[in-house]
Amino acid sequence: MRKQMIVYADGKPVEITIRNYTQSDFSGMIAIQKECFPPPFPSDLWWNEEQLREHVTRFPEGALCAELNGRLVGSITGLRVDDTQLAGQHSWASMTDGGYIRNHAPDGGTLYIVDICVIPEMRKAGIGKWLMQCMYETVVFLGLERLLGxxxxxxxxxxxxxxxxxxxxxxxxxxxxxxxxxxxxxxxxxxxxxxxxxxxxxxxxxxxxxxxxxxxxxxxxxx
Structure with missing residues (x-):
């Protein structure tokens, strides 16, 4: 996926790009986490490169970021799961494999949201809503039943x-x-x-x- 749009930051129109993130974006993805979850939030709970590598390898369609002037300002990540995985009560850790998504089911009918975040200075620009919209489009593109999280x-x-x-x-x-x-x-x-x-x-x-x-x-x- 790759799409460009205008959002309004502090009342001014700016152009952003929403696209799939890749290995070259790992440092930018971790920087988003640092801004969204500063200390005393534990740094070991930020994305790490191993998790991000699993995202872009196992389900690149579910690995999206928002970019402004070459800087990543937001992201959303998902995986596919099947009805068996959804049976009964579940936790974030069990559904997302602790963020590693090694339980991604290529034939699963549900796109399950792992994480969505936007850096604080851009949170009033509507980027989070557009990232979610792009995941809906991914659901339709892949012919899935639904998005859940x-x-x-x-x-x-x-x-x-x-x-x-x-x-x-x-x-x-x-x-x-x-x-x-x-x-x-x-x-x-x-x-x-x-x-x-x-x-x-x-x-x-x-x-x-x-x-x-x-x-x-x-x-x-x-x-």
Missing amino acids: GGRMPSYHRYAVSVSPDEYLAGIVAGRYTDPVISFLLRCGRMPVGTAANYLEDEESCNYAALMEWRNPFRDSQG
């Missing part, structure tokens, strides 16, 4: 004493709560299909995640 619920800890994770998720959809991650995914067209306990170690989300999908409308229309 777990989204953090970072505002849930404020309400966890009085509402369950499922009630919180329903409340976001109903407009009773606003959550920076889940509200973003809803604006991107993702739909909630449930919650997952012990999805990732995340105190703000009380270790829960919302499972959010986007179904291929062309597959659904074909029955």
